Amino acid sequence: MTNRSTGKCPFSIVYTKMPNIVLDIAALPKSQSKAASTLADQFTSLLFDVRFKLEESNMQYKLKADAHRREKIFHPGELVYVRLRREWLPPGNHSKLTKKKWGPYPISKRINNNAYVVDLPAKFTTSHTFNVADIYSYVPPDDSSINIESVDTDSS
Structure with a gap:
């Protein structure tokens, strides 16, 4: 089964192919065998592709997560509201309707x-x-007053 982030089967990434041969490329010294060097090159390119796919996938996850985040920077002296959890409030009766x-x-x-x-x-x-x-x-309330006038209409 292929992984969504890498686009490859995890076993094939780790073992370079489906489960017939387990080969540790890191333990291979410089080899005179053309087949071994080809396999090592294929494995190196496979790891490069997997690393690229993972970085690309992580960037997409980050973009989706950052879409919901907002940067808030406050300065000393600025008025703010503070969210206090029930455990942080002074002792007393607090219900779920408490501000x-x-x-x-x-x-x-x-x-x-x-x-x-x-x-x-x-x-x-x-x-x-x-x-x-x-x-x-904290956003201070407006100083302007809102006047709502009722309009009486005669409807027969």
Whole structure:
């Protein structure tokens, strides 16, 4: 059965052909035999093709995974919401309907693109260092008010 990533049967990659002969090419010294050198060259080209296919397959997997990712970079002083799991919340009654995102709180320090220190209040007994996946941008509400006027129509 052929592998989706390599396009070849795993046994044929490892053993250069279907299970009749087990031959370790690495143990072959420079040989005078034309058949042995041809087999070694075929095996080398096979390994090169497999390596190329695997790299190509990994690149396709990476492109598909990166399509769902977003890069988030925050700066110190920026206001953010923090997602706190139930275990990280202060002691008390918390149900599954308790809010998940808390804030807005300022970022006090950037460790790297993946970790930030958030200035949380003292009531939270958790670490103040968060992964970027648990941090959400704060968007202040608009100052403009929305006026909705009802329109009365006479319909007979």
